[in-house]
Amino acid sequence: MSNPIFLALDTPTIEGARDLAAKVKGHIGGVKLGLEFFCAHGHHGVHEIAALGLPIFLDLKLHDIPNTVAGAMQAIHVLEPAIVTIHASGGRAMMEDAKAAAGENTKVVAVSMLTSLDEADLAATGVSGSAHDQVMRLADLAQSAGLDGIVCSGHEVGAVHKQWKHGTFVVPGLRPAGATVGDQKRVVTPRQARDDGASVLVIGRPIAKAEDPLAAARAIEATL
Template sequence: MKEKLIVALDVSTREKALRLAEQLWDKVGAFKVGMQLYNSVGPDIVKDIQALGGKVFVDLKFHDIPNTVSQASRIITGKGAFMFTLHASGGKEMMEKSALAVQETAAEMKITKPIVLAITVLTSISQEVFQNEVGIQRPIEDQVVEWAKLAQNSGIDGVVASPKEISAIRKACGPDFIIVTPGIRPLWAASNDQKRIMTPKEAVQLGATYLVVGRPITAQEKPGEAAQKIVTEMEEGIHA
């Protein structure tokens, strides 16, 4: 079950990131490197974490014209990323060209193809914000499902979505479609800025493929123990 747990390294220095990676590499499945860390210390952080034995989920949420995103996808593939993200709202052509670029690059370099994930609706966005500020009037769950189906039809491996939408995505996209869920908060942790959240046990029971957890692990005095507590909660979800 630990392979399903991804730790978000939402820190700003190489030293903090590698300290956490050293403490956690054998207790979790992968590490998420997002915009904060990547833009603070540069792309070499990916290989630094890999050198410690950790798999890296590069979460830069690409969203641009199809050619730009497909070329960026080639670069991230060449870095040996375990996973990376682009926005489903970028459209079918953008996702199709990126999926093809990843397949071609992995074949040319004879490396394992990364999992390509489409971002749906960020877990920090509530229904009120979605309607009044983003300007989309349909329920978040309906929009998430539409983007998940579009991603699947474009050759994308899975989506990043709130745990609240897991069941609807599973129903629409089937058992093999990958669902990565941030917004995971154990009962003993603060929700912080996440709005659509769920416990590790609940998310696993609903069918999440991977869970992304940041501060409930990284902000703890003993992050390894916190990670193990979450893995235990995930195992309870499987056996419930």
């Protein structure tokens, strides 16, 4: 895609999301709608944002038994999302069924490890080894299950790209140089992530919470 920036519209209102996306439309490649937005507004809200003409990334992080995830994937066919997320930790069968049930033009990517987690958090949930090792294991599993790609932090995207040359790699938790990190623990700049092989750059607060979102989006785009 010509512009890899997907703006995370993590806002509780349709009007706020639509107004923000419309303001920066010329400097982003698509919009990401997450659980907060989807639970509040459902299909109607997605249709309202899709009317802007930008690709839609539904970041639903589906994680359940294979049959349930496949059913959920079929239920969103009508929305024609460009990208949908599921959790790689749901296992190979779940990922295979999710991909089989997805729309023809929908890329299914697996969340490997949330960027709000670090190795101490992994250990607390019983996962041994480093964050890098965990991401690489789940990337292997997602690739073998026939998915289109994975979601990982900028710290791992370079290594994943080397072993999965033609995958789609979604990188969240990005912060421009000098920006506040917030609740993210493993961050890089958008430029670094792109250089390391990221296909989609998910950027939220650095644009959405900026005093001038248009200027912020334009500045980030200029670094790519």
